[in-house]
Amino acid sequence: MxxxxxxxxxxKAAATEDVxxxxxxxxxxxxxxxxxxxxxxxxxxxxxxxxxxFSDFLAPYDHNRLDxxxxxxxxxxxxFENGQLVTYKLKQTLDQVRFEWFYEPDLSAPLxxxxxxxxxxxxxxxxxxxxLHLFGVEEGYQINIIGADKDxxxxxxxxxxxxxxxxxxxxxxxxxxxxxxxxxxxxSGYFAGAVDNFIQRLIELLRSFPxxxxxxxxxxxLPMGVPVEVRFFLITLIIALIGWTGLAREVRGKVxxxxxxxxxxxxxxxxxxxxxxxxxHLIPNSLSHIIVVGTLAxxxxxxxxxxxxxxxxxxxxxxxxxxVMLRDAQTIEAITSYPWMxxxxxxxxxxxxxxxxxxxxxxxxxxxxx
Amino acid sequence: xxxxxxxLEVRGLKKHFPIRSGLLRRVTGTVKAVDGINFHIKxxxxxxxxxxxxxxxxxxGRALLRLxxxxxxxxxxxxxxxxxxxxxxxxxxxLLKLRPNMQIIFQDPFTxxxxxxxxxxxxxxxxxxxxxxxxxxxKDRVAELLKEVGIRPENMSxxxxxxxxGQRQRIGIARALALNPKLIVCDEPVSALDVSIQxxxxxxxxxxxxxxxxxxxxxxxxxxxxxxxSDRVAVMYVGYIVEMARTDKLYxxxxxxxxxxxxxxxxxxxxxxxxxxxxxQGDVPSPANPPSGCYFxxxxxxxKDICKAERPPLVDIGDEHFVACHFAQELSLxxxxxxxxxxxxxxxxxxSTKA
Numbered sequence: 001m002x003x004x005x006x007x008x009x010x011x012k013a014a015a016t017e018d019v020x021x022x023x024x025x026x027x028x029x030x031x032x033x034x035x036x037x038x039x040x041x042x043x044x045x046x047x048x049x050x051x052x053x054f055s056d057f058l059a060p061y062d063h064n065r066l067d068x069x070x071x072x073x074x075x076x077x078x079x080f081e082n083g084q085l086v087t088y089k090l091k092q093t094l095d096q097v098r099f100e101w102f103y104e105p106d107l108s109a110p111l112x113x114x115x116x117x118x119x120x121x122x123x124x125x126x127x128x129x130x131x132l133h134l135f136g137v138e139e140g141y142q143i144n145i146i147g148a149d150k151d152x153x154x155x156x157x158x159x160x161x162x163x164x165x166x167x168x169x170x171x172x173x174x175x176x177x178x179x180x181x182x183x184x185x186x187x188s189g190y191f192a193g194a195v196d197n198f199i200q201r202l203i204e205l206l207r208s209f210p211x212x213x214x215x216x217x218x219x220x221x222l223p224m225g226v227p228v229e230v231r232f233f234l235i236t237l238i239i240a241l242i243g244w245t246g247l248a249r250e251v252r253g254k255v256x257x258x259x260x261x262x263x264x265x266x267x268x269x270x271x272x273x274x275x276x277x278x279x280x281h282l283i284p285n286s287l288s289h290i291i292v293v294g295t296l297a298x299x300x301x302x303x304x305x306x307x308x309x310x311x312x313x314x315x316x317x318x319x320x321x322x323x324v325m326l327r328d329a330q331t332i333e334a335i336t337s338y339p340w341m342x343x344x345x346x347x348x349x350x351x352x353x354x355x356x357x358x359x360x361x362x363x364x365x366x367x368x369x370x
Numbered sequence: 371x372x373x374x375x376x377x378l379e380v381r382g383l384k385k386h387f388p389i390r391s392g393l394l395r396r397v398t399g400t401v402k403a404v405d406g407i408n409f410h411i412k413x414x415x416x417x418x419x420x421x422x423x424x425x426x427x428x429x430x431g432r433a434l435l436r437l438x439x440x441x442x443x444x445x446x447x448x449x450x451x452x453x454x455x456x457x458x459x460x461x462x463x464x465l466l467k468l469r470p471n472m473q474i475i476f477q478d479p480f481t482x483x484x485x486x487x488x489x490x491x492x493x494x495x496x497x498x499x500x501x502x503x504x505x506x507x508x509k510d511r512v513a514e515l516l517k518e519v520g521i522r523p524e525n526m527s528x529x530x531x532x533x534x535x536g537q538r539q540r541i542g543i544a545r546a547l548a549l550n551p552k553l554i555v556c557d558e559p560v561s562a563l564d565v566s567i568q569x570x571x572x573x574x575x576x577x578x579x580x581x582x583x584x585x586x587x588x589x590x591x592x593x594x595x596x597x598x599x600s601d602r603v604a605v606m607y608v609g610y611i612v613e614m615a616r617t618d619k620l621y622x623x624x625x626x627x628x629x630x631x632x633x634x635x636x637x638x639x640x641x642x643x644x645x646x647x648x649x650x651q652g653d654v655p656s657p658a659n660p661p662s663g664c665y666f667x668x669x670x671x672x673x674k675d676i677c678k679a680e681r682p683p684l685v686d687i688g689d690e691h692f693v694a695c696h697f698a699q700e701l702s703l704x705x706x707x708x709x710x711x712x713x714x715x716x717x718x719x720x721x722s723t724k725a
Contacts, residue, residue, distance in 0.1 A: 020525070020532025024486050027531075197395075262482035263492075265437050266545060270496035271469040280495070284486045 028288065031365040038361020041354040048351055052167045055160035056122035060136045060143060063153065063161035063320050065120070070142045070152035072338050077105045078113075078145075086110040087143050100337060111137050147340035149328055158320050159344055165321035167351070169232060170302035173239030177301075178294045181244035185251025186286070190259055190278060196252070203245045214242065215304065219313035228319040235314055239301050247293050254286040288366035296359035299352040306348060322348050376448055377585050378411040378434070378553055383443035383458075385426070385433040389658060401658045403429040405609035406443065408684060411553065413448075416579065416586040418600030418617070420593060420632070422654050426609040427589045428477075431555040434587075435472055436465065447472065450552065470500055470549035477558040479538035483530040489516070489541055490526035496548040515544040519574060536567035543574065547582075556588045560595060572599055593636050597621055602690070605629050608665045609657050611684055615691040622705045625693040627670045630703040664696070672701055 022030075033039060051058060069092055076087040088105035095102045117136040124130050137143045146156045188199040218238045222231065258264060264281050272280075308314030309323025310330075317324060322344045328334070329341035385404040388397040403426040411417045419427045433440040436457060445457040449471060452464075460468055473496075476482035483492055494512045497503045503511050513523035519540040530538055539559060546554050556575065560568040572595065578584060590596050596603055597617055604614040605628065613626040624630045631650045652669045655661050661668050667677035676696050684694040695701070 018528070018532075020528035021488075023529065024531075261484075262476040262478065263484040265432070266474065266476070266482065266542075267495060267499065268437055269435055269469060269472070269474050270499045270549065271466040272495075272499045276499060280487075281484055285484070 025288075028365045032361050035361040035364060038357050038364075041357030041361065044350060044354040045358060048163070048347075048354070049167060051160065052163040053125070055163055056124065057130070057132060058134050059154070059157035059160040060117075060119060060133055061154045061157045062120040063158045064318050065153060065157075067142055067148075067152035070144065070148045070154075071150055072101050073103055073142070073144050073148040073152065074338075075147045075340055076143050076145060079107075079110065081110050085113045087113060087137060089141060111141055111143075113137060113143065146343050147338065149338075149341065155325075155340060155343065158325055159322075159347060162320045162322045162325055162344065163347075165232065165315050165319070166302060166305060166323070166348070169236055169305045169315075169321070170239065170298050170300075173236045173301045173305070174243065174294050174297045176236060176240035177243035177297070178247060178290060180240060181247030182251050182283075182286070182290055184244065185248035186255050186278060186282060188248065189252035189255030190274070190282065192256070199248070200252075203248060206242075206245050211242065212307075215308060216311070216313060218242075219308050222313075224316075228315070231315065231319075235305065235308065238308075239304050242304075243297055243301060247290070247297065250293050251286055251290060254289050255282050258282050258285045292359065292363045292366055295355065295362050298359075299355040302348070302352060302355070374448060374454075375413045376410060377413045377415075378448070378587075379444075379446040380407060380409050380434060381444040381446070382406045382408060383430065383433060383445060384441040385429050385438055386441045399658050401656075402609050402660065403657055404433055404440075405657075407604075407606070407609075407611045409604050409611060409614060411585050411587060413552070413585055414579065414583045415601045416588055416599055418596035418603040419587060419589045419606060420591060420596045420603060421606035422591065424654060424657070425606045426657065427591075427606050428557050430606070431474070431557050431587055431589045435469075435474055435555055436460075437474070447553070466500075470496070471552045472555070473546040473549060473551040473553070474555045474557060475539075475542050475546050475559045478562050479535050479542055480562075482542050483538055485530055488527050488529055489521070489533075492530070492541060493526075493544045493548060496545060500549060502549070511548070512544075515547055516541075518547065518578070519544045534567075535563050536570060539563060539567075539571055540574065543571075543578070547578065550582070551584070553585045553587065556586050556590075558590050559588075561590065561592065568595065575599065593632060605632065608655055608660055610665060610694065611692070612666065612694045613692065614684070615693075616689075619689070619691055620705070622707075624703050624705045625687065625691065625698045625701070626666075626695045627672050627701065627703065628666050630705065631669075633705050636706065664694075672697060 070090070073090060079086050079088065087110075088107055089109040089111055091104045091106050093102045093104070094100070113135055114137065115135050117133055118131045119133040119136055121129060121131050135143070142148070142152070142154065144154050144156065146159070148154055149158070184199055188196045215238065218241075219235065222234050226234075258281060259277075261281075264277055267277050267281060305314055305321065306323035306326060309316075309321045310326045312327065314323055315321040325341075325344040326348075329345065334341040383404055384402070384406050386400040386402050389399040389401060390396065391398045405426075407430060409417060419430065421427045429438060432438045434445045434457065440458050443458060446454050447457050447468060448454050449468060452467065455464065455468060457465070457468060457472075487495070490509065490512050493515050494503075494508050497508055497511060509526070512526060516523045516526065521537060521540050521544065525533075530541070533541065539562075543559075559575070560571050563571060575586065576599070579586065586599070588596065588599050600617050602615065603617050603620045604611050605620070605626065606612070607628050613620065613624065613629045615625075620629060621633060624633060635650070650669055655665060655668070661678075663679050663681055664670070664673075664677045665681070667673040670677065674696070680696070682694045682696045682698075684692050685698075686692050687698055
């Protein structure tokens with residue numbers, strides 16, 4: 001009855017408060033915001049991705065720059081002298097008993113940290129050539145804010161560079177698998193019958209392979225001599241090819257239930273085409289579910305890339321990813337004597353955890369009427 | 371062009387659902403949800419289709435719109451432009467032309483509106499699909515439709531979640547009206563609503579029928595609602611029409627034992643009545659495995675041997691009263707009492723004070 005309709009707003013300010021006009025996705029955003037943990041996960045991820053975008057600018061050195069004077073150098077000591085931030089030159093001595101390099105900062109020889117310095121050349125966002133870096137020290141010395149590895153490569157620089165692979169590969173892999181999964185799942189759920197039967201049996205076949213050996217077999221089959229970008233692309237494909245089946249099943253289920261709904265029947269009764277029904281009713285309704293499954297799949301994909309690279313079948317040196325760094329950190333000596341090598345593990349855990357928190361929040365938010 | 375006042379004729383409509391089982395998904399049986407029904411609807415008329423849950427009444431309504439592909443039978447629709455067309459045999463293009471004249475209103479107002487679309491988009495969707503209007507023209511038409519069903523056009527940009535069940539049902543009705551249909555299948559449109567709202571929606575349907583000369587196939591299980599809205603009523607039992615007649619005839623002098631049982635089950639709003647109506651024994655048989663002969667015989671107190679052996683056809687016993695019972699002419703059954711025959715008395719317990 002029109003008479004029991006809520007009073008329509010008269011002023012424009014009130015118009016924004018008319019709950020009835022809020023689209024469903026905005027209700028979801030509101031609900032998501034209520035979960036503090038998920039919102040903090042999102043913020044952490046935003047920070048991580050901002051770091052990734054500016055990784056070359058933030059990294060003082062090329063990730064493969066060797067310097068034997070800094071082999072296994074510990075995190076630099078940072079001080080404050082004469083009004084500026086300084087680090088110190090290192091005295092490198094060989095521990096005759098343990099055959100390890102021993103470093104001691106020479107507190108009498110401060111090394112001013114310079115900001116906005118020129119360094120190695122890179123392309124910002126892959127396009128704009130630049131040599132600008134946030135910080136650095138005098139040429140010939142090195143600042144390793146989280147230490148250096150056995151060749152004197154700066155761990156921080158490698159962590160930054162590695163994020164370019166680790167944070168994007170899983171993400172892109174999931175996007176690709178979401179696209180494949182949505183298309184196949186929608187087709188399977190909508191057309192049902194023989195199409196559905198065929199697709200479902202195919203998915204069962206794909207899923208009946210054990211994941212890890214399949215991963216390894218595919219990765220081992222990749223050509224070795226190809227450029228880093230091509231390898232990156234191929235590994236993304238492997239992750240996508242293995243990941244889409246689960247999503248396709250979930251989308252199929254959703255599509256089947258929406259297809260049987262009365263609003264779909266109303267559209268059919270009005271003469272709607274398959275395309276109209278799929279794009280107007282089925283996809284928009286399944287979308288929130290697709291986003292949830294996708295978000296929750298990202299940490300798994302990041303883990304897959306890391307695992308592949310760790311096993312030496314994913315991203316290969318000289319390219320770097322967090323998985324490659326994990327490989328560098330796997331020795332007993334690294335764990336006992338050079339614990340900074342484990343920092344990438346911490347960052348990886350934080351990333352994966354943040355994605356899970358985000359995914360949980362999104363999952364709870366997509367049903368705003370519940 | 372025809373001057374015939376017949377709008378829809380359904381002949382031998384069947385809808386069977388296969389039961390598949392086993393590894394190879396072989397068809398091991400069929401659910402005969404609708405098993406050969408015949409009826410007709412005239413222009414401007416309401417046919418009530420009534421029966422227990424699972425008797426196939428909704429399936430029948432959907433099959434004639436081809437929301438379920440019918441298994442067999444003919445649905446002859448008298449299209450104002452195309453003349454008499456068999457809907458079941460229409461190809462895609464013809465069906466697209468026929469569909470605007472046959473629309474549907476659903477039972478559940480909470481699942482029949484897409485929660486992601488605004489009311490304006492929902493009501494305008496049929497117009498968009500049929501490419502009847504776009505832009506401001508579409509908006510104007512939607513506003514008009516909303517006014518027609520008693521929703522303020524300002525509500526166009528709001529989402530279904532902002533409306534009550536009754537309002538949503540009105541929006542569903544506006545959607546069904548959008549294409550100026552001749553026939554609307556009302557699939558239990560008020561069963562999910564509060565009683566007070568039911569009356570409003572029924573009155574709205576009445577008004578719209580008068581204004582646009584609509585015909586309704588009104589599917590329902592509430593006998594009072596059906597009595598109120600229908601010109602004629604068909605009673606369905608396990609996929610089959612057992613009786614069909616003018617509403618007053620069917621209610622006052624039913625000829626099929628099942629109709630009698632249904633009518634006796636209507637609760638009487640009279641606290642003095644101590645007499646409990648005889649309840650129907652047993653359950654509705656499964657449409658996958660119906661009994662022999664007349665499907666009603668296991669529950670029928672008048673059943674004789676012939677009822678077990680032969681299924682009675684639906685025959686006209688005069689004055690458009692169709693019955694499918696071997697003993698339609700012999701039985702004398704009781705229906706509901708016409709209102710003017712009910713004597714109003716002051717109940718005895720009201721006269722004397724409490725003992």
